[in-house]
Amino acid sequence: MKLLNLLDNVDYKSQSNLDDITVVGITDDSREVKTGYLFVAIEGYQSDGHHYIEEAFDNGACAVIGEQDLEFEQYIKVSNSKQVLGQLVSRYYGQPSLNKKVIGVTGTNGKTTTSYMIKSVFEENGYSCGLIGTIEYYINGESKPSKNTTPGAVTLQKLLYESQDDVVVIEISSHALKQYRVEGVQLDGAIFTNLDSEHLDYHNSMQEYFESKLLIFEYLKPNGFALINTDDQWGAKARDTLLDKGINVFSVGVEPSHDVQIRLDKPSLHVKGATSDEQLSLKLPGLHNRFNAAFGMLISEIYKLNRQQSIAALNHVEKVNGRFEIVYFPGNIKVVVDYAHTPKGFFHCLNTVKECGARRIIHVFGFRGTRDPSKRIPMMKKSLQVSDYYILTLDDLNETSEDEMEKELVDYQNRFDSASGEVITDRTLAIERAIQLAEEGDWVVITGKGHEHYQQDFALGTKTDLETVEKVYNHIQEYTSLS
Incomplete structure (x- = not known):
C-alpha cells in the first residue's frame, strides 16, 4: 500500500519525498521490521521506540514515524505516534471492524465473564463469535494465549482482519484506552460494567480512571449504543454524560426503570416491556454474575435474538478460567x-x-x-x-x-x-x-x-x-x- 494513502488525513511533517514509498507491513517493534515495513516509534512505559530508529532502518524500514525532531531520511513527525499507529494499521488492513459486529467491554470487574456470556448468547443464536480478552484470543474457532487484556494496536487490528467471525467481543482495559491501543477500531456497542478502586498508581485518581474508561464510547460507530450498569455511581455518571452527547444508552440494574432489571429476591431478569420475568439457572453463582448475565440479555434484546435461546446460553456458561x-x-x-x-x-x-x-x-x-x-x-x-x-x-x-x-x-x-x-x-x-x-x-x-x-x-x-x-x-x- 502506498505510504501517502496511509497518511491521508494524518497531520504530519516530513522533509523527505514520500511519493514512491510502498508499505508492506507496519510495526512498532524494531525487531519485527523487514524490508518495506513502516516503523512507528512510540515512547512506552519502559522503553522509547525513538531509540531504535537506526535499528529499524538497518532492518529494512521504508520509513519511520515518530514524535521527536530527528534528522533521518524518510522520517515523518507526528504529534501522537500511539494514536497514529492505530489509525494506520486499521487503514492498512481495510478497517476490519466495519465488516462485522464489534462489542467492547470495559469496567473494573466483570469484563471477562460478561464477554463470555455475550459470546455464548451469539453462538446459541447461530452466530460465530470471536473474543479478544484477558484469558485468550479466540478467532475463527481457534484459541491463542492472551498476552494482555487488550493487545497492542498492531495485533488487535490484525486479529480483526483475520477474523471471519460474525461478531467479535473485545475486553478493553483503561490502559488500552489511554494508550490508544483501540484507535482505529469502531464499535457497534460499548459496555461499562462498573468502576472500583484499581490502577490508581497509573491513573492517579478515580476521576482520571473514570475519564479513561469513558473513552471507550468515543469509538462507537455513528449508530452505536452504550450498555451501562447505572446502579454503579460511576456508571450513572457515564450515562448522564453520554445522554448529553445524544448517544443511545441502555441500562441494567435492580430498579424497574432499567432496560433489564436484576431481581434481588429471586434468580431472574425482567426485560422492560415483557409481561413476565425470565428465570435464570446460572451455573456461575452470585449477584454480580446476574449483572453480567443482564448485559448478555440486553445484547440479545438489542439484536432481536431469540430470548429463550439467549437465556439458555447464559445458563450454559459453566466456568471461566480463574473466575470462581x-x-x-x-x-x-x-x-x-x-x-x-x-x-x-x-x-x-x-x-x-x-x-x-x-x-x-x-x-x-x-x-x-x-x-x-x-x-x-x-x-x-x-x-x-x-x-x-x-x-x-x-x-x-x-x-x-x-x-x-x-x-x-x-x-x-x-x-x-x-x-x-x-x-x-x-x-x-x-x-x-x-x-x-x-x-x-x-x-x-x-x-x-x-x-x-x-x-x-x-x-x-x-x-x-x-x-x-x-x-x-x-x-x-x-x-x-x-x-
Missing part, C-alpha cells in the same frame, strides 16, 4: 480460585461463598508490589467483614522486594485483627495451610491471581493457584489411600 473455579475436597470442603483483586471484587466473591452456605470462610490473598496501595486497606476491611480467617501472602512483587512486601503484610496483620489471620509469604504454602485449616462445611477462597501464572517461584513448584490447589488435593488423596 471450585475444587471439591473430601470432607465437604470447597476451595475457590477467583481473580477478585479489588474491594468490590472481594465483597462479591466472599458474599457469594457465604450465600452458598459456607460454615466458615478462610481467605488467602495478597497485594501486588508497586500497584495502587490505596485499595489495600479497603481490601483488608472487606475480607475481615465477610471471612472468618485470612492468610496474607505474596501476589506479584513486580519491582518490590520480598522483604519489603513481607514487612508490609505483617504490618497489615498487626493493624487488622492479628488473631483472625496470619502471614505466609510463600503463596503455595499459604494455600496449603488454608486447606489444612479447613473443616467440614468450610470454604477456602483464594483471590488475586485467577488464571494468571506466578511471577515468582514457590515451594510447591506450581505455576498457578489452581495448579497449587490440585497438587494439594492429590497429596491428600495419596495420603488417604495409604492410611
